[in-house]
Amino acid sequence: MNPLPRLPPIVSTALLALVLAFAFLGTRGIWDPDEGRYTNVAMNMLDTGDWIHPRRSHEVGHWTKPPLTYWAIAASVATFGREPWAARLPAALAYLLCTWLAWRMARRLLPESRDGPVQAALVYATMLLPVGAAQMITTDYVLAACETLAMWGFVEARFGSSRRPRAWLVLMWLGFALAFLAKGPPALVPLLALLAFNLWVPGPRRHVFQWSGLLVFVLLALPWYVAVILDTPGLFRYFIGDEVVNRVTTNEFGRNGQWYGWLAVYLPTLLLGALPWTGALLRSAKGLPGHFRRWWREPAARAQDAPRLFLVLWLALPLLVFCLAQSRMPLYLLPLFAPLALLVARQRNEEGKGFPRAWRLLAWLAVVFALRIGAVHWPTHKDAAAWAQAIRERSDGPVEEVVFVDDMARYGLHLELGAEVEKISLAPLPQPQPKFSPEYDEDLASELAEHEPGVVWVCKQAAWPGVQARVVASGYRVEVLGAPYEGRVLFRVERAAQEPGIGTRERKPVIPARS
Known part of the structure; x- marks a missing residue:
């Protein structure tokens, strides 16, 4: 059933996504440490006019993340004012972009389904993790939007009917360049899925490493790194040693590096973050062993089922990397919710299920808004x-x-x-x-x-x-x-006053009683 029966499905889904993106966007204060840290760096850029060197204070730089998220926050605040909703606006826009991209990619990957593209957008727009993160200041949503843009370029080049696949691959590398400016080398993890798909699936080749796309990547992604590394001795070693190698191979940062950390963090993130569509996701996962056996044994099956295979590789290979890495956080999986939404939409299409009943969707929206209102009134010393x-x-x-x-x-x-x-x-x-x-x-x-x-x-x-x-x-x-x-x-x-008789001894401050 159409979520808003009197409107075309694409219109009602777009309106729903807009409401979910912007409702209560500014009713909650900035929460430390993460929201405060990212916002603080952006504010320092605005205050100093230095948009090249991220700083947490006038004494100390902040090099843990590249600058794209800070640039987006600073630009939004400079445009709309120093308000919490302006600082969160880039995340909300990234959520809307991912929803739109899910719809666009579903048109290529679910061509046999009339309602499949809109269902994919609806699934993404209402999944708990994407809709929850849409109102959080984090680098992960900017990264997710850029990576999803890159994957859309590949989908159009590989599955589309365009006679100009090179232009789409340029778009792919533009997306990866922006992702690289959002989070550095981890932004290129989805390339593993693209390379594996091109090697495993027979058919027309779309060479990922074509010169025009690589040139776009070099011109967009690398100048900032070159500038700050040349200007800051030791920064290259810090980027590679601490922010890449140590985060991947050690638990130095205390982010669930135990042997079971991947299970404790990522399993709940997938199951709860996919609500209210977890059932369809589990049904889709149930059939994967059989699909893998067919894909492994029959090249023709891989070609016939190429869209599903692409989505599974997009989800599984980055997830494997995240599980092996020693730094594990729930939002690391946010870029994988686009292929999750597409797999859910595909599963529902195969089951012959249309749009959910309006009352079910409204009940879920009530839960989402209740959680947002609860966050506004949640007592925390981090507000x-x-x-x-x-x-x-x-x-x-x-x-x-x-x-x-x-x-x-x-x-x-x-x-x-x-x-x-x-x-x-x-x-x-x-x-x-x-x-x-x-x-x-x-x-x-x-x-x-x-x-x-x-x-x-x-x-x-x-x-x-x-x-x-x-x-x-x-x-x-x-x-x-x-x-x-x-x-x-x-x-x-x-x-303290310097004259005799004047000083702290005569003006002893009151020591507050400990609570």
Whole structure:
């Protein structure tokens, strides 16, 4: 049944996707650490005008991800204002692009089905993981959109009726170039599926590595890397050693690197993330062993069932790489939900099932919106909007910077409060510090020596006596700003008066009681 019976299916699906993309987009504050970290880097680009060197503060660069996501967030905020919804807009647009691309690819991969393309778009638009991630600030949705664009180019070149397949392969390499700017070498993992498909399926060859496409990739993807590597000694080794090799081969970053981590992370992600279409996905997976036996034994079967084989390779080979890698996170699978949606649509088409009944779809939308409303009211100490409100209520002057002492930095305050954010160490930092991705921006002594105006300091209540003593011993006095918030003391620091009889001893600040 058409989800909105009075409208054509393609129109009703498009309207549904638009509602899911933009409803409640700005009702939740920026959540740290991930949303805050990405937004903070984008805000630093806007504040400094330097869009080449990602920075988490004016002292420290942020090189863990290439710049495309930061560029998208910064451009959106510069256009629409410093609002959470503007920072999330690139993810929402990436979700819409993936939905549209699912429809476009289904026209080639499900040509025998009249409703198959629209069903593929509907499945993708309503799957829990894609629709949930559409309102999260993350590099993974920008990556997913770019990789899906690349795969569409290949689908048109390999399965389409176009007489100009080279143009589609140029589009494929353009998509991979943008993906490479979003996440670096892991963005090229889907190439394994393309190469395997071209080697395994007889028929007209579409050479993936054709010179015009490679030229587009080189001209778009590499200039930023060349510029920053030449400008920053040691960066190439960091990119390859830490951000590629160590993430793949070690659990250095603490991301589910145990032998069973792939099962604990990716199985629930696939089963829950595919809701409400998990049943069709499982039925499709049930038949795969039989298909594989036929494909292995009969070349003609591979050619006859080429669309399904392509989708299975697109899903299975990257998934195998993600399982073998020692760094595992649920959103790593987000780019694989496009082939999942196409496989589900194909399964439903083979079963003769049309659109779901309107009441079932509306019930699922009610669940999605309930989850979004719940996220808005979810009590969490990671909500930068609540932190911004607490700081405003306690400060009688402008806040230019927020300094967190031995505590998780709430980088979302850069957008929510319009203040720079730093994380510092109470103890002196050992020298030399790591050049890339150090834990702290600087230490207490260095921060005090800057004498910056409009700074609010934050530390845990349990650490407050030690922080206060160290600040006072350095020749400064502190002013506590109201009651503790989320187990933290908020305070300002001023130079102690130099005249006899005036100083911190005569103006001893009140030590807040521990909650």
